[in-house]
Amino acid sequence: MDTSSQPGSSEPAGQQPATQQSGGSKEVEMPTIVEAPIETVPEFQIPKEVSPHLKKVGETIELPPDLKQMGVTNAPQYTPVTAPAQNTPQLPLTDDQIGAGLQSDFSTSFRWLAEWCLKQIKRLHMHLAKVGAHFIRVRDI
Numbered sequence: 467m468d469t470s471s472q473p474g475s476s477e478p479a480g481q482q483p484a485t486q487q488s489g490g491s492k493e494v495e496m497p498t499i500v501e502a503p504i505e506t507v508p509e510f511q512i513p514k515e516v517s518p519h520l521k522k523v524g525e526t527i528e529l530p531p532d533l534k535q536m537g538v539t540n541a542p543q544y545t546p547v548t549a550p551a552q553n554t555p556q557l558p559l560t561d562d563q564i565g566a567g568l569q570s571d572f573s574t575s576f577r578w579l580a581e582w583c584l585k586q587i588k589r590l591h592m593h594l595a596k597v598g599a600h601f602i603r604v605r606d607i
Contacts, residue, residue: 526540527540555567555576555579559579559580559583561594561600561601561602561603562600562601563580564580564583564584564587564594564601565580565594565596565601566580567579567580567581567583568580568581568584568594587603591605591606592604592605592606593606
């Protein structure tokens with residue numbers, strides 16, 4: 467029997483027992499980022515089988531003369547999409563704005579912002595009370 471093996475050990479002689487390490491303590495080298503080359507794609511070629519049934523249309527549409535006389539023009543090819551202008555409240559919201567937001571439609575973002583503000587007010591052990599035409603903060607007792 468080899469003397470390097472300890473009695474009662476299940477490890478064979480000459481090997482060290484494996485140590486357990488958590489997965490979070492291992493350091494790994496991050497892969498390098500390689501930019502992919504940009505390839506140009508050739509224009510789609512129509513197969514012979516379907517070519518009698520298809521007609522190729524140009525990039526721009528030729529408008530009839532009567533539409534041109536009415537002032538219709540081709541739309542620009544790339545029109546940026548913009549969100550409709552909305553009435554955005556200035557932050558922080560006043561108590562009156564929070565009250566107005568709580569009375570608005572529940573599907574609007576203004577309502578959800580007002581609900582979040584009311585939650586923050588409740589965390590301060592306060593609530594909103596309507597006095598006349600205004601809302602005020604009242605400390606809970």
